[in-house]
Amino acid sequence: MSRLSPSLMIRHFILLIGAAVVLAPFVVMLSYSLKSPAEIERGTGGLFGAQEMMVDPKCALRSAPRREDVEAARARFPGADDGTILATLTNEARAACEVRPVVFNYRSAFQDAPLLRYLANGVIVTASIFLLQMVIALPAAYALSKLKFWGREAVFGLVLFCLLIPVHAIALPLYLGLAKIGLTNTYAALVVPWIVSAFGIFLMRQFFMTVPDDLVDAARMDGMSEFAIVWRVMLPTAIPALLAFAIFSVVAHWNDYFWPRIVVTGDRNLFTPPLGLREFQAGADGNLYGPMMATATVIVIPLIVAFMLAQRRFIEGITLSGMK
């Protein structure tokens, strides 16, 4: 064991501050998703909230006693006047609407917005994007790494150049193009602009460079066509790199708010999870932070689970340690 030298302590201190800065919003999100609105507003309740029973305001509003309820209940309260009956009924209704804040938040997330539909949309869009990116990036990367043709380096230069183009710079022309061919408010609008991934081509090309040429030649001798080599030889050997790319791609498009916000203008059935967050944004009754943060938590959970499962291979892929 090395002793904690001052420089080591300073280093750890700086790293801890960095970790705190990165983790803080996440902790707030989780914490808010557990607390009641009152606790959030007042900043009380600690990390997990007191979890005292609260009244679901929507439920209370829905089941508030009406005129006919008072009439119908008159038999139960002989001799009581209407005011008392109304107060009693109201209290009963409120009691029936009491929930724990955590239940309220997460139930609202799923009930007030079709969150499952949004999650399904997220899966459809990110999976389609990733599959199509693969269909294009793998053959392109193979050609750029293993085939000799005139202008190969120039083409690779163009790929690198494309890495430098920010999405937002070309968003408007892309939108106009999609609008002209009538594709806005479709899945295609969410998917098609992303299927050629310069980053994917670059990453896979770098990985394929580490695959021995002999393997490609052996496949040729064994009678494989060039496309068969891509799918039957290169793809299986590139699984770690592909997994790394999958995480980049899926995270980016699962969390993307900007592009879906632009091309999905009306149809709520096409909303992706991040768009779903807007459901709780600044309505007439103010922001509903609890359900909003519950939604956010639900949205990030699939990503975190996927990362945990693939963590080791993900890091393998990033370091691009292929075969020797």
Add this chain to the structure above:
Amino acid sequence: MATVTLRGIQKNFKETEVLRGIDLAIADGEFVSLVGPSGCGKSTLLRIIAGLESASAGAIEIGGAPVDGLRAADRNLSMVFQSYALYPHLTVAENIAVPLRMRQLSAAQRLPLIGRAMPGAAEQNREIDARVMEAARTLEIDGLLERKPGQLSGGQRQRVALGRALVRSPAAFLLDEPLSNLDAKLRVHTRTEIAELHRSLAATFIYVTHDQVEAMTMSDRIAVMMGGEILQCDAPARIYEDPADLRVAEFIGSPRINVLPAESDATGRISVLGAGLPLALPGGRQTLQLALRPEALTLTRIDPLLHGCVAHAENLGHEIYVQVTLDGAEQRVVLRADPALQAQLHLGAEVGLTFDPARALIFDAEGRRMRNVVSALQEVPA
């Protein structure tokens, strides 16, 4: 099984000439080694034969049919690579089966999962499995069929690569330094096995190596390549005994052949380091090089041709390599001596050397073999 004929094969990479006109005719069932130092173009030549690389000029025939412009898969050749190039995601059995599957199954039958249900697939797959098993038995790897290449040792991988090559019956086998990744002991063992495999298959083998021992021990003929040319293509014994070029003589044989400066006088009489030899070369005065295999030199007390002193001795047990610094020459010569003589061969010991003039190989200053050497006891023709 087929002949392989190369005519005037040239290959240029940009400005560099890698192969400058290779002609080679390989008979059906012959084992030919392409041997030479690294960078001599032997691997490029093999890749051109395989169809993995295209020649800049020249023609190739396999089994009498021209294959120029035919892609590698259609040339019906098998190749074993130096790195083995096994598919890392497939088991040994699947690796060996790949060439058969690619050739015998239709695209639909090769589909994962549902492929086996396609019409005719079951029968084809049974046949493929049987042939994989047969190849595995031949190479004694039938116990490893379910393993992945990552779980195998170098020697086992090498066998799997061989299995993948011989599972179908190709026109010829191409082997690109298949033993160079094995340790020394395994290399000797596998050498014998490949030679026996060649005998039992009676197939055409083209074997690329930089190791002259491999070439000498396995081949019917050796093609010694240097600088993009075949210097000599002959049986191993002929290459060793009767090299056509000094570079061939120097490349083949270990320890290296001894080269001494020599000259012929006006009458053609050859002398080495001032010692006249009973040899003559018509054509008058010229500078020559005289090459002697280490076993052609013998130690002698009586009337030695050359004098020197022992500079270094290596005792191998069954013989001693003695390095002798000759009087009047810069480089040392190496000779093989009987271990019984060890006591006399201490460092700095004065020794006399002699050799049978008939075993001396005479080359001109450029290293071309001079074959018109005559015994000087006869009259030198004018």
